[in-house]
Amino acid sequence: MEDIILYGIEAEQSLLGTLLIEPDLIKDIKTKPEHLSPGKNHNLLATLLDMDSKGQPVDLLSITERVGRNNIGRIGGRSYLSELMTSVASTANFAHHEKIIYDYYQRREAIAIANRIKEKAIAEEPAVAIHNGLNELMGLDDSSGDDDDGSIMNDLVEVYDDLENPTGEITGIPTGFTELDRMTTGLQKQDLIIIAARPSVGKTAFALNIAEGVSSKNEYATGIFSLEMRRKLLLKRMLSSSGNINTQNIRTARLAEKDWGKLTNAMGSVSNLNLRIFDKPGVTINEIWSKVRKMKRDYQGKDILIIIDYLQLITGSPKHKGNRTQEISEISRMLKHMARELDVCVIALSQLSRAVEMRQDKRPMMSDIRESGQIEQDADVIGFLYRDDYYDKESENKNIIEIIIGKQRNGPTGTVNLAFVKEYGKFVNLERRFEEA
Template sequence: MANLPYSLIAEKAVLGSMMISREALLNCVALLEEEDFYVKDHKIIFQTIRNVHRRQLKVDTVTVSEQLALDGNLKKLSRQEYILELVDEVVSPSSAEDYLKIIKDKTVLRNLVSVANNIVSNWDKEEMEDIGTYVARAEQDILKITRSRNVGGFESARDVLKVLKEKLFNSSKNKGELTGINSGFKDLDVLTNGFQSGDLIILAARPSMGKTALALNFVLNAAEKTGRTIGIFSLEMPSEQLMQRMLSSSSNVNSSKIRSLNLNENEWTKIDVAVNKLSNTKIYVDDTAGAKLADIQAKARKLKNIHDDLGLIIVDYLQLITTPTGAKGDNRQLEVAEISRGLKEMARELRVPVIALSQLSRAVEKRTDKRPMLSDLRESGSIEQDADLVMFIYRDDYYRHEKDNEGEDKDVGIVELNIAKHRNGPTGDVELVFLKEYGLFSGKPKFE
């Protein structure tokens, strides 16, 4: 096979500069690894320079040569005077950062070649996974390589503050506007300032509390108020059933009547209006059951590439996602930890808020006060750790059937939405009203 991509001149220049300039030494030691060098002699010399530096000795031709001899590596070099040649050939140590970038770019190219070779060599193996996983893994491998191109280091406070000041100035010109995606619920947006880009948001509840319905309300509100693209991964419910729920919420027609088609003329008119309204939104649904984490990441990435205005992603729900770890029968908590971490990485990479629905453990049902707590997040504390925002749904009417003075059920439809964790803002409770027959949430009216 022909030589893989590398730059002999850049590798020699970097190693020589490291033995002349302390600035070049510190920069290259921090940003380069042994595998970044293609020439075998250069791998040995770089590792030796790094060892001398770690021993807090001055790095120069003498100390490096001595260390090579002590490690028995001097004889492994093609010629023993090579160390002196590296230093003699340095034109400008101050250009070491430019040489470093060339080396890193060649590393990326070599890794791409390696991934491509693996793709070619593995396609016909009998034990190959299903094609979706195979493609998603190849895409992930390539993405990891492209991410590694960033060889930057620290940013100064001055540079960070300059960007921050500009953002604050732009926000000040739009007072009253949210910095994130509008949820459609004023009291919630007051606490969150909208769903923020790059955030992993967990919406959790026990079954039948209305978490899917609330998530779909978020979708409808965001689509209407922002006009941006919304992606939904529905692992539990077919897309038609999901759209039927949104149709009920949007039209204010009872969902059971839509299912039975027992509709009067006025209701059919409402349905027609809602269909036209929803058809003009940019809502996309993927209803693949048992979707793998890698598939979700790949499909979300593709949606972002096609629709650069992607504003929100919904995943319903987290515990139904599968991973290669789970397929091998490993600990379920490790699998859920991998899923939550993967969803957080997806949110940051695509720079969109990701709302993941989650189940709660049965421990809730064993307590007198059945309001959820962070410890109730099912199967993994890593969900709490990875999430930027955790919201719990609690409906008192689900557990109690108290009557008011007129004999009617008390507080029916009153929902407590508790923000139990908020990495970048306040926590608190938001009261909503849930009209279950329409799958519709609204803010609770405030009376003086």
């Protein structure tokens, strides 16, 4: 029993520390004070829930004022609160900590019920004691906090409604590229999409084009995590694409007279986008989860697209230090978990290995993705960008980029061709149907 309580306390401390670091998570919490061990952890969670219900901010100063300086020992004291905040490795594990806490709460309660059955079986009729004890145990199992009972009926009704009232060919977030949308039916929520290419082929430009198209519509919002380029540089590239202004003119601040009117219009368009750009280098999965959760709250009612540029630059867990394959595998799993848990679509850009350069046909394939094993497994869609004129300057397919869908869990694979206006960093629809592989 002692070991169970100790282990429970460790999980409780992780949960409480997460709430102190990211207070808005308290709005999603399923854990109740009675699920925690008696004492400071129980009292602290009860205090945080009460403060949230009254609209009070959750921070160290507010908590101290709320409980009173003479009573702060009831929740462990200020040093304990600080210790909780510094001990949390990742806020992305919040739901997992809740499950651990409830599992151990059930164990403690089951042991307590078993002890009551034992005592009553000695003092009363054994059959009555067993019957009452079983009812208590079943009640404990039914109160797991998980509302999903596995019923299929509601989903069957929704499937019928979807078929009876079709919304058209596009069921997800439209990219604005006609044939690509037709092939994928849009970018689906809860999907992890990998877009991979060799350097300078156009990954970032492609992602920015999609971000601009998506976030210009009122019902959508986009978050970009740029681990390679500063936010200002991305905005310059968006202004070039949006205003049809030569990227070199913007980069060197040598705008032609005709460009100023275009720039003004482009500035107006970009400023109205439902768009957030986070440009902290070396960002962790933990930080990405935190920012995405906040976007979900800020853009309530909108479908969210998250773009990460690029996957291999995310800082992984220290426990995998020295093993890059394991590090990338965990990052890939966590991105897929985030897409499911937060109900967002995630596009992660990825580098390709140099192996593609060694083949005669340099069109990328699955094995060309760096540390590809887990990525290939986790991704719902994998797309490659290929430009023939990247390798052959005399190519007949100048300024044509191929979007090669190498994997699509719920749809066809094949190739879509787009025109690439390099001087603007802009992709444009071509009147050409994709060919299914």
